Amino acid sequence: MLQVKMTEAFKMSFLDTPVPEVGDDEVLIQMKRVGVCGSDIQIYHGKHKYMTFPVVQGHEGAGVVTKVGSKVSGFKEGDKVTIQPQVYCGTCAPCRSGHYNVCKNLKVYGVHTGGMFSEYFAVPASKALLLPENMSFDEGSLVEPAAVATGAIRRCGNLTGTNVVVLGAGTIGNLVAQVAVASGAKKVVITDINETRLDIARTCGIHACINTRGRKLKDVILEQFGDDEADIIIDCAGVKAIFSEAVAAARCSSKLVIVANYKEPVEVELPLFQRREVDMLGIMMYLREDFQRAIDLMTSKAINTAPLISDHFGIRQIEEVYPYIDNNPESVMKVVIDIS
Template identity: 40%
Template sequence: MKQAVMEKPGSIRFETVAETPPGPGEVQIRVRQIGICGSDIHVWHGSHPFTPYPVIQGHEFMGTVEAIGPGVDTPPPLGAKVTALPQIVCGQCNPCRKGRFNICENLRVRGFQADGCGRELYNIPAERLVILPDDFTADQGAFVEPVSVAVHACKRAGDLAGRNVVVLGAGTIGNLIAQVAKARGAAKVLITDVADYRLDVARRCGVDHAVNTSRESLEDATEAAFGPGGFDLAFEAAGVEASLRSVVKAIEKGGLVLIVGVYGKPPVVDMSIVGEHEIVLAGSMMYWREDWEAAVQLLASSVSIAPLVSRHLPFDEWPDAYRFIDANGPSIMKVMVDL
């Protein structure tokens, strides 16, 4: 089989290796499509702090069941469309014992600290498998992982019914958070960015208000969108200090700011405002299995992904996918690699 190995930042080697049958408790997947996310790009640039080299990338994907190893209690049908959770957890630490394996003390993620799905055949424990509807497209299957990030973040925020919500950052994750928040009953959703293209995509996905904060302040934007009702919930998905600082100033007293973005360096926040206004800053990390199951349902019903797919490239051109992303920056969204 063919696989892609990132030997070092900016260098992917394609190689042909012997096929390995699935081991006990494993299912073998024939990979059909892989989505590239922001963290993958950090690995390409050598700026991901927790990824050693060499590594096989890939964690957003769709494939079909090719073979089933011994000892799988409930084997899926051969040929079934599937994806899989990428976390490898210890099951022994305090978070794991509390059922919060997404923040396992010894967490490893396939595609980063362990090899991912960037190969034709991918063996994975059957317990990590997520069965997809027969009518799912490859794009839908590859989007289950990022939609799960949005589902988990929205779940962390509690009941969204009737609330005004701000999402800072209109990249793929911010866009999906905005869509999921609306699907979960948010009254109005405002999304911000400094890239007009991403804001236009958000509008095409049905987001209520999309504002370029390089031209309009967050305070003015929220006043226009929400009026005197204001907002008490924000998702920071840009990973930018200025974005976080602005939302801490603009959110209603007692409000909740959920951090979903990844920061290249520690941001500086005015903690006197956080303290005096009783603002809650909380994090959101990856997802649970039930988030994946909810993501599948949302993709089958209400979440729009067609406007988010910017380009498809064949497996052999994976390095060109990164070059395309680097060259086009904020004028693209999701790039897919097809096997």
């Protein structure tokens, strides 16, 4: 079978490897679609802090079960599935308290251990989730990013009646904003300086999509919510200057939530958190229940992922993908690789 291995930064090789054996508790999946994530781009550039080469990338996948291990129940050949890509130890303190998404020994398929840029992929059945028959493989590949969003919103607590601002209208920001709307927020505002991304957000039922170029976040919040301001600000932008604005704009007794993946330390005016009783929350991936909720929200059309896919590439064209993403930052949203 065909497999793509990233051997070092900027270098990929196409391998012809045997189809994996299926263990008793595993399912074999013929991969159909795998999305390219921001973290994949960091790996390509050799900038990902927590991985080592070589690696087979790919953690946002959908495919079809082609073999079922002897001890597996709940799956059969032909089932459409997606894969929850976390491998965790189950014994460390975070794992024991149910927070295995921040396991001390966490490994993610496609980052720290082999991933899905491969025609076939074998995983423990506990990592697979059934997709409805009528869900496309494209949508199936977007369950993982949607699960980042459902995980983030779960961590925010009850959203009913709240004012929410999402900073950054890329794939994750868009999905976080959509899940916030679906979770009962009174008003959800998404901000960006990229009009293409805002236009996509406008097609996704997000209440207000605001271009903040040349504007202060605080002014936008006052304009959109009046004196009540924002109950929750969710950072999906990952830009230091924007985070400073978010800190300045955080209201007394509100939440500031960090979904974005910062690559370096960020200085903040800490006394503001203390004096305003602002809760700062970090979000790292998801739990299985978040994956299931993402599937459910997509199935019921409460969230819409189709507009997020900007491009498709065949797996044989995968070498062109990263330069393409690098050269088109204004227009690219989610790139999906057609595996088979």
